[in-house]
Amino acid sequence: MRILLFGKDGQVGWELQRSLAVLGDVTALDAAGADFAAPRSLDALVRNLRPDAIVNAAAYTAVDRAESEPELAHAINAEAPGVLAEAAAAQGAWLVHYGTDYVFDGSGCEPRDETASAAPLSVYGRTKLDGEERIRASGCRHLLLRTSWVYGAHGGNFARTMLRLAQERERLTVVADQFGAPTGADLLADVTAHVLRAAARGPELAGTYHVAAAGETSWHGYATFVVEWARARGLPLKAQAVDPVPASAWTTPARRPLNSRLDTRKLCSTFDLVLPPWQQGVRRMLAESFP
Secondary structure, X not given: OEEEEEOOOOHHHHHHHHHHHHHOXXXXXXXXXXXXXXXXXXXXXXXXXXXXXXXEOXXXXXXXXXXXXXXXXXXXXXXHHHHHHXXXXXXXXXXXXXXXXXXXXXXXXXXXXXXXXXXXXOHHHHHHHHHHHHHHHHOOEEEEEEEXXXXXXXXXXXXXXXXXXXXXXXXXXXXXXXXXXXXXXXXXXXXXXXXHHHHHHXXXXXXXXXXXXXXXEEHHHHHHHHHHHHHHOOOOOOOOEEEEEOHHHOOOOOOOOOEOOEOOHHHHHHHOOOOOEHHHHHHHHHHHHOO
């Protein structure tokens, strides 16, 4: 299988270079090799490389900045995936694309499944939803994997930020009424390789799937878990407490969903997968980051 990977230097793209290597020949491109701000340029790139599968891990993810850069966010998150989908359809290639819980409004407390109505709260969420719709409209064979709260050992992440602040401050203040499941980029990459291999043999498996680690927590619970892990390992911490606050205590340009829970039963039953609890992945990432 010839695989064309976009966004190789991002958290997910970095892990995909490893996980996809077992499936075939991977051509991995960064922003310098593929300009998503100029979406039409991607068509010629795909036609020249003629991949069997396109895996798009590139995205505009600056949620707050998107409110002031809607055109750029739309080009990268909506127009570019649409171009890739059209190119994939023309060549009979698969397209793997990553969606987000931000396509939902975050109301209620129940996990959203793949049939739930979308109602994004932000420019970022709207552009990601537009990208999904363009992919489906293209008619290409696709795997659209929605996920949430992604972190990776490669690059910065929430856990590292919390530990840095815990070493600098006596108290931390963290939002306690937004809920989701921290999902490792390595888990997402491994699931991608598994489902792409299965779908290549069974085209009827194309569609939208939710992928997230098992369980749930708040950002406050996540931060508390990280600080307690560090304290148990004997890392020097100044922070004596992690204080919970509501999301309304923070003013941000973009509204964020309070409920980021995703129902992953369709993915697990279709591909015979078991998604590990979020604590397992975070604990492993911390151990690798702070041996």
